[in-house]
Amino acid sequence: MSKISNKINFGNYFEDFSIGQKIVHPLPRTISEGDVSLYIAFTGSRFSLHSSDVVAKEFGYEKRPIDDILMFHLTFGKSVQDISLNAIANLGYAEISFPNPVFTGDTVSMTSKVIGLKENSNGKSGVVYVHSIGVNQNGNEVLNFKRWVMVHKKDHENLSGINEVPTFQKATPILDTINIPTIKCVDVSASGGVYFFEDYEVGERLNHPEGITIDNSDHTLATKLYQNNAKVHFNDHMMKSTPMGQRLMYGGIIISMARAISFNGLQNAQWVYAINSGNHCNPTYAGDTIYAYSEILEKIEHKREDIGLLRVRTIALKNQNPKEIENAKGEDGKYLPNVVLDLDYTVVIPKKSTKK
C-alpha cells in the first residue's frame, strides 16, 4: 500500500506570494556552444556578432557574446516553476535590460522580488508583479526586468482585497554607460548590412520578407532547452482537453523569431539594449508561419560617439505577409487575429563613422 508523497512541487498560488518576498530561482545554468548552435538552428539568426568569433574580436570582445534573447530565455526559464507554473496568462513585461554581456562558459542564475499583488474581484485569481534580476557567476547583472502574471488562487472563497500595483516606465531608461566595447569599425561585408544609425528615420517601416514555419519539435526542443517547464507547451495529452486543443507555443519563441527575421534591414543593430514592453497578442501553434515587420519609433543619440540607439516596434504575424496589413490593430483598437507579438525594444547600432 503506497503512501502518496507530499514532496511534489506544484508551484506557487496567489496566496503564496507576499509583497517584498524574495525568491531565489533554482537551477543556475552554464551556457555552452551547444546552446548557441541550437539557437541558430531554432531561429536561423544571422547577426554576425553572435556567429563569428572573428567579428566579435574586431568589435573588442574576447569571443562571441551570447545572443541577448537566448540569454533571456535561458535565465527566464528558471523563474517559471516559482512564478508562473500556475499562470493563467503572462500579462506583460517592462523595463527589460541587458546590463552586461554573457559568454559561453558563464553560469547564469536569477532571483525575483514580489513588487505588486492585485487580487481579482472574482476571488479566483490575482496578478503577481515581480522584479527579476539575473546574474553571472561573478554576480554581475546580465538581465533585469519586471513582469506580471495572472495566477490561480487556492482559496476562491476568502478575499484579501489586496491591490498594490506598481508603476512602470514606458521605456527602459538609457544609461550614460553602455557596456559595449567602443566600436572602431564595422565590416559591412561581414555584417551583411550597409545601413547605420544615421540612415534610419522615425516612422520608417521595414517589411521583412522572410517567413518561417514552426513545427512541434522545433518549439518544444527550444522550450525544453530553456528548462522552462510550463505544462501548456509540452503536454499535448492535457492540452487536447482544453479549448486550445493542442500545445501552445512559448511566447519567447516568437520573440526570437521576430528578432531573427528583423535581421533583413537591421543587420547592424546587433545589440538589444532593452525591451520596453512586450505583448503576446494571440496564441501560436505548430504549423504557423511567422512573419514580422518593424517600425522605427525613436532615434536616441547617446553621449558615446560611435553608437546610437533605435527604439523599434516589431510586430510578428502568423500566416500573413506584413505587406498585407497596415496596422497591428483594427479600427476597434484590438489586435488583428494574425498579430502574435507587439514588441517595443531598443537596439544599439553603430554610427556611419564606424563603417569599413
Added chain:
Amino acid sequence: MSKISNKINFGNYFEDFSIGQKIVHPLPRTISEGDVSLYIAFTGSRFSLHSSDVVAKEFGYEKRPIDDILMFHLTFGKSVQDISLNAIANLGYAEISFPNPVFTGDTVSMTSKVIGLKENSNGKSGVVYVHSIGVNQNGNEVLNFKRWVMVHKKDHENLSGINEVPTFQKATPILDTINIPTIKCVDVSASGGVYFFEDYEVGERLNHPEGITIDNSDHTLATKLYQNNAKVHFNDHMMKSTPMGQRLMYGGIIISMARAISFNGLQNAQWVYAINSGNHCNPTYAGDTIYAYSEILEKIEHKREDIGLLRVRTIALKNQNPKEIENAKGEDGKYLPNVVLDLDYTVVIPKKSTKK
C-alpha cells in the same frame, strides 16, 4: 554491369555468437557540450549538477559531469550494430552501473562478451546474453551492464539446442567505494529541492505532475545522436509495412524522459548509481505523452556519512496521468496497456547534514 558488393555489414545472427566471444564495438565517441545541450533539449532535464558548472564545482567536480543516462545512450548506441541490429526484441537489462563520471572531452568506447546463448525451440531465433563494459580514453570503466536480446537465426532448419543462461543479481551490488566527491553542502536554492535521504520512506509514491509529448523529430534526432542505428527507429517507409505501421521509439528515450520527469520530487537525487532492471512494457510512438510516477523501494545506508542510496521504481505511462492508476500491472499480472517502462534503479542522494 555492376557487381553486388559483399562489404555490407548486415549485423550478427544467432549463429554468429559463441560463448566467451569478445566484441570490440567500433566508433569511440567524444562527448561534447553539443551533446549535453541536445540532451537538455530532448528531455528538459533540470538536475542542477548537470546544468551548472558552479554547482558541480561546489560538489567537488572540476566541471559538470555528463548525465548518467546520456552517457549510457552514447556508449550503448555503439553496441547496436554488433549485438541487436537483427534483434526481434530487447528483452532486458541487469546490473547496470556507472563506476566513474564522464566529462565533456572524454571519449567513450565499449566492448562486450557473450555470456549466454539460448536457442528458441522453434529454431527461428535465440537469445543472446552479453556483458558490456564502457571505458573512457584512459581505460577507466564508466559503464558496466548485462543485457539480453532475441535475435534471428540465419538457418531455421538446424537446431544446436544450445541453452546456457546466466544468472543475474536482482540488484546491482553497492560497493564500499562510490566515486562521488565527498558532499560538503547542497545548496537547495540551486538544486530546487529541499528533501534529503532521511526524508524519504519506503513505500512512498511520487506522482510526478509533468507530461511531455514526444514527436518524430525529437526521438529520431536523439537516437541518431546516439549513433544507434537500429532500423525500426528511423525507417518509416519500412515500418509502414509492419504491424506497428510507423517508427518505433527507442526505449532509451523513455528512460531519459522518466528520469527527467522524476526531477520533481527527487531533485537532490542527482546521481544514478545503478539500474537494477528495466522493462519496456509497451511500445511508444510519436505523439505519445509520457508521464511517470516513482516508488521508493528501499533505503540503503552507506558507510559514507554524507550520502545514502534510494532504490527507486519509476513507472512511465503514455497518455495517462499517474494519478489515475494504482498499479502498473492489472489483476492478471500483466502490465496495463499504457505502462511503457518499469525501471528499477538506485540513486545517490545526500543526507540532511549537507543541506545549505
Added chain:
Amino acid sequence: MSKISNKINFGNYFEDFSIGQKIVHPLPRTISEGDVSLYIAFTGSRFSLHSSDVVAKEFGYEKRPIDDILMFHLTFGKSVQDISLNAIANLGYAEISFPNPVFTGDTVSMTSKVIGLKENSNGKSGVVYVHSIGVNQNGNEVLNFKRWVMVHKKDHENLSGINEVPTFQKATPILDTINIPTIKCVDVSASGGVYFFEDYEVGERLNHPEGITIDNSDHTLATKLYQNNAKVHFNDHMMKSTPMGQRLMYGGIIISMARAISFNGLQNAQWVYAINSGNHCNPTYAGDTIYAYSEILEKIEHKREDIGLLRVRTIALKNQNPKEIENAKGEDGKYLPNVVLDLDYTVVIPKKSTKK
C-alpha cells in the same frame, strides 16, 4: 503614416551580376561542438574520424576535424542570400574540393566571382555561374567550388543576349599534395570497417541497407543552422500556394544523408577529397525516407603510399530500397521518379598496409 523602407535585401537578379564581379559573402561563421553534435543528430553519421578525438589523434590530427559535408553546408549557406535567393533552380556543381581541414573554433567565410552568364531566350531568367572560395580565419582555403543557378530577371522586356558559359572539368583534379596526415595505422575495431583501397573494384555496387526518414523539424533545423535562408525551405505558408504545396527540402540535406548512409560499406573512406558533380534529380519533402547505393567508378592511385582514392557515385532514393532498382535512369535516359540525388565524388581511403 509609415514610410516603407528601402533597406530590405531582396537578393540579386540576373541583371545584378556581371562577368568578373567579386562578391564577399557576409556572415563569417565560427564552427563549434554544437554544430558537430547537431550534424550527428541530423544524419546519424558514424565515421569515426569525426566522432572521436582519440581516433583523430591516432591519424595525426590535434582533434576531430569537421565533417567535410557539414563544413560545406556552413560555408555554402552564406552565399545563398547573394547568389541564389531568387533562384528558380540550383542547376549544378562542379570541381568541389576541400583543400584543408577545419576544426571547431575555426571561422569560415566565403567569396564568389562571377565566371559566366547566360540569358535565357524567353527573357525572364538567366543562368549565373560562380566560382566560390571558402577560407578559414587564417585565409587558408577550405572549400573551392563552382556552381550555376537559374535566377529571375527583373526586366523581362529587354534582352542583353549575354551568353558566356564557362567549361568545367568532368572531375576535380587530384593534386600531388593532399593535406591529410600520413596514415600510419587504421584501427578497424574503431572505424567499424575492414576494407581498404585494394579491396574495392571498379563496377562494384554497394546497396546500403539503412533508410532514414526525414521530418519537417529535422530538415528546417539543419538548414537554419547553416544560415541558408532560401525561402522555399522554411515558409510553408508561401509554399502552400505553389505547385509543390509544401516546404522543399534543401538539397544539401540529401547529400548529407547519402554520405552518412554510405558508411555501411565505406567505413574507412573517411575523407571526401572532392565532389565532381551533383544533381538533385527530384525534390524531397518531409516524410520521405532516404536510401542510397554506391558504385565504385574509378580507383585512383596516388604518389603517397598510405592512401588511394575512390571515385564513387552515390545515388540517393526516396521511399525505395536500392535493391529494387538497377539504374538511376530509365530507358528514356531520364532519372526515375524516386531518384533524388546523383552524386559523383572522390574519397580518400587508406591502403591495406595501414590496417591495425
